[in-house]
Amino acid sequence: MNTRDLSYFRILVEKRNYTEVAEMFSVSQPTITQAVKRLEKEFNSKLVHVDRVHQKTEITRSGYLLYEKSKVIQENLDLARKEIKAADSQKIKFGLPPIIGTLYFPQVVQKLAQASLFQRLNISESGSSELLEELDNGNVDIAVIATIKPIENPKYQVEYLGSRPFSVIVSAKNPLAQSTEPIDFRKLMKEKFVRLTDKYVHSQMLEDYCNYYEFEPEIAYDTPDISWFKSLIRANVGIGILVADEVSPYDQDLVRLDIANPLPESFNISVVHRKSYILKPDEQKLVDILKQMNIKNTKGGYY
CATH class of the missing domain: 3.40.190.10 (Periplasmic binding protein-like II)
Known part of the structure; x- marks a missing residue:
């Protein structure tokens, strides 16, 4: 299966117009038509129905199923390209929220410097919610994340460090x-x-x-x-x-x-990376050092 065919098809579902898709990719309209036919042959199912009387392009249920899966395939391909491009890089794409960076990260800065890792960190500083998105799209490979409940998403490898109120x-x-x-x-x-x-x-x-x-x-x-x-x-x-x-x-x-009637939620801190991402030795060393941050016993405010 040609991934380019999937790209054509995905945009066709969104545009519903062969001419617009062809112009978008700077190819001929028959190129888009042939791509759809190859996909229909590959999956042995009708994906697109062209109503020439009413000049409408209709997507079948099979077409919508492929469309949803194609988005995931494209995301994974984009992610793979980023990971492979960075495979030989000496830099480590690391996400760090400002609060965690101020309160807890200084505990391990010296150890990271001694291991010649601190200078190699390409740090993305943002809130935890945004950093999870950056992890998903490959702009960050490892991050220290805060969540109100422990992370249980199977797509992440999670090292839980502790929680604070x-x-x-x-x-x-x-x-x-x-x-x-x-x-x-x-x-x-x-x-x-x-x-x-x-x-x-x-x-x-x-x-x-x-x-x-x-x-x-x-x-x-x-x-x-x-x-x-x-x-x-x-x-x-x-x-x-x-x-x-x-x-x-x-x-x-x-x-x-302090809150007298707290909810069963707290500032849960974890080191996170994509489970599908294979850590380089220096990245594994980074994770091992980050795990040494002492969260539960960090004293702050009136504690």
């Missing part, structure tokens, strides 16, 4: 800052929230809490920047949810409140 963060100016007890999340219904964008797991955590207690949070501001997030809360623009370790006694005018 989430806390409510408020300005010292906010009356909630005077609380000496863990805060009942239901009492936050009338508060305004500063929210990290959905490239971080924190936005999902806030959504889960609000859904569980059946209220719609009033969002004062969305931001992808941790520093700006904390600055807005410090200015009492709103309150927020953040992994507990990210707020320390050195964060002036910020108060961290």
